[in-house]
Amino acid sequence: IFPRRTRQRKKERQEGYTMMDLPPQIAGGDVAPSSTENEPSHLPSQADNETEKAEEQEKEDGEKEEEWEKGVTIRVGNFKLKSGERLLKIPDSTELLGKPDLLKKAIQRDGYVLLRGVLDPKKVFEARLVVVNALDQEWKVVDTKNHDVKKAKIRGTSKGFLLTGYRPITHHKDVLSVLESSKLVNLFEDMFKGTATTFHNKWVRVQSTGQFTDEHSDYYRFAHCSKDLYVCWIPLGDYTPLHGTLAVCDGSHKLPGYDESVDLKSELPEDFETHQKNAVWRTSSFKAGDILIMDIKTIHASTQNTTKVL
Secondary structure: OOOEOOOOOOOOOOOOOOOOEOOOEOOOOOOOOOOOOOOOOOOOOHHHHHHHHHHHHHHHHHHHHHHOOOOOEEEEOOEEEEEOOOEEEOOEOHHHOOOHHHHHHHHHHHOEEEEOOOOOHHHHHHHHHHHHHHHHHOOOOEOOOOOOHHHOEEOOOOOOOEEEOOHHHHOOHHHHHHHOOHHHHHHHHHHHOOOOOOOOOOEEEOOOOOOOOOOEOOHHHOHHHOOOOEEEEOOOOEEOHHHOOEEEEOOHHHOOOOOOOOOOOOOOOOOHHHHOOOOOEEEOOEOOOOEEEEEOOOOEEEEOOOOOEO
16 A cells, blocks of 8 residues: 555544645746846856856755754754764665565665655645645745745744645645655555555645654554555655654664554554664655655654744
8 A cells, every 4th residue: 555644643633634744945936038148248147147046055955965964963753863873864775766576675674765756846846835835825824024935934933733634735636646646656556566555635744943743653543454554755845854854763663562452542662662772763855756665663753843944
């Protein structure tokens, strides 16, 4: 069965809102065309200026991507971990695309795989814009007075929230074109060697400054249908662990306690308390089009959003 987004772990609202991790910044606008016929040769054209700005932004983004790896302390769920020690990069498994048997073995072995560039970035940003526009128009949490709405800058001290089953967002055609992409269907059907499906419900999570998702496993809520059930996490944009990204706990899907009687109040197996004392967590910077697939038992959390971007 494919793919389920990050699970709602608090009591679902009666309306049935849904939750999907919101990435940080949306790419800026189009570069305006320019004509240099009548411009003095010593002055840069508008296109030159836009190119220079894009190069500067790319350099700045690259520095931000590297910043989290420089031995800084980052909050992952309820733990504070030092990058390079107990917080490491998720290895890139993109080379396994087109090799479904090896891909499935990697998930069974490690509990997760990170695949780059699976989805069309343009469609991902279109889906993101649907979400951000709703955050602005319906909930007024985006600062549009000082920034373009696409930047998804947080308005004042606005907090994030869960949207579980809010169909104007989750079932908008631009969002479903990503969440139920034929590329995902084909990928999972190749792994399962049969028909793949996804839950009708979709999950969306909005995290503001200082917020994070605490550690949990999705298994206990889906134990009744956990056979061949994977979670597929899809970032709606480009962002780094400083913005709040998914983090996975190494070896957690192999802990005992998943096959015992199910307690719906539980989100972690009993042995996790011992395991977490020396556990290694992994996260990464992500680009629009990347996906992360994990075993339904894999314990995961998010890093803390330390930025002013939703």
